[in-house]
Amino acid sequence: MSADISTNDICTIDGVIKNYGNFRALHGINLTVKEGEFVALVGPSGSGKSTLLQVISGFEAATEGTLTIDGEDMTNVAPADRPTSMVFQKLALFPHKTIAENIGFPLKLRKVSKAEIERRTLDMIALMQLKPEYLTRYPAQLSGGEQQRVALARSMISHPKLLLLDEPLSALDVKLKKVLQAELKRLHRSLGVTFIHVTHDLEEAMMLADHICVMKDGLLLQVGTPDDIYYRPTHKFVAEFIGETNLFPVTVENNRYVATDMAGIQGHSSFGPEAATQPQAYLMVRPEFVHMVGSGEKLDVTLDVIVSETFNRGSTTQVKAVTKDGGHLMTLEIQGHIDAQIIVGAEIRVGWRDEDTHLFDRATDTLQVAA
Incomplete structure (x- = not known):
């Protein structure tokens, strides 16, 4: 499957506001993501990019505004019932479960048959270019890059419509990060799943994303292609922040x-x-x-x-x-x-x-x- 961007809207964010007490973390965010897109959210610490990802995932509820995914209103939909999956910065792999158990865990929660879990786990292992013998090992027995691939496999096994990535590569060394950036691009191209990726790495956003969203102080300042953001910024902050x-x-x-x-x-x-x-x-x-x-x-x-x-x-x-x-x-x-x-x-x-x-x-x- 190719990751060609369709004309269909997979995620629509309309006037989303998020307050924490008297602090407003998101100021009326409006954003439309097309099916098959790779979208990067960038901005300085405290800009609201991770909060926006949390609202999309359902781990945080919007104070005001609406969010639809694949045409369905997500207002009262629990995180586990949304067609999304998230890869966290700290991965959150279960240390006491084998790699096979970690990868298959989302399907086990959905009460999928054991045979189907095994089949799809093997598919994920092949897709992530991990060795089959890793299935019986534990996370601590794998390298950092291999653990990243396991986390990605676990997030993809349930075939989400939206894959949400919250700085999953930020803790890796430069060489390994380059390898996994290429892996992300390959996965996006081969699977056709829509990616929304939070990153502090501006070069990473320029390399991977179809569209970049630049945020500051809970505001969405500009959405555009990497060329738009770099060569045609619409705000002085965007010009200074990107490159x-x-x-x-x-x-x-x-x-x-x-x-x-x-x-x-x-x-x-x-x-x-x-x-x-x-x-x-x-x-x-x-x-x-x-x-x-x-x-x-x-x-x-x-x-x-x-x-x-x-x-x-x-x-x-x-x-x-x-x-x-x-x-x-x-x-x-x-x-x-x-x-x-x-x-x-x-x-x-x-x-x-x-x-x-x-x-x-x-x-x-x-x-x-x-x-």
Whole structure:
């Protein structure tokens, strides 16, 4: 089975509010998830992403709003009766049960026959690429990565419509995490089950998800594809949170031009007469779109900066710099090896193209216009 996204809505969240006493953890969340999608919830600690997952699973009840899964209202439906399954950060495997007993446990609760449990457990073992002899072992006898696969097998054996993942890879070392990220992508593609995945790892979200939901302080700021979130953010926080970016305070004059207070700048960015509704804004440009003068790129705006640090990343080199007046920090990303003259303290001239920039209203932090 392929994980092609259908046009059917599998999960609809409408105006969901969650209060804990006087504290509001979720502020009227509206989100629609399509069948077969891989959706990532990202945001800083306390943003509400795990709370939202708990509401979907039924472990927390919404204070207000409605939640439907596969067209059914989940308001009074217990977690065990929802077509969902959850993989927790701490896995919650039973240490006193064998791997076979752990994997088959959800079916045992549903009073499925022993023969059917055994058959589906073997299917899950094969799907997760675990050895059959592991079935008689206990969780403590397996590695961390193998335990993760067992937890995934247990969550998938009941054929849920929604698989909910609450940071299940966060405690793993970097190398093992990469392996299991690839496993998650393979499973999603092969099973066609809808995944909703909470993660602090932004690279993981960009790699795995069809759509990313960026949350902050219980608000859902933007939902979009990884490209949308990275290249077309609609909020200043999203631009800063997802990847590195350069943000400069600017003034929009005559609804047309961007004038900055940075010393040594030449040229101006033109956004057209509809450019901005407010004169005070932030100009955003990603580090990979900041080029050195002489790189062959046609640049609309250039300025002199002083190199403050360089970081070799193998295929790229990241350069940190400050404007000559010392008032603004910036980052640029250079492909391959950098010129030997680009050292700490060196003065270089850099710039960018209009089409690679965005403006955010300084009063609301929301997008004004994309070039």
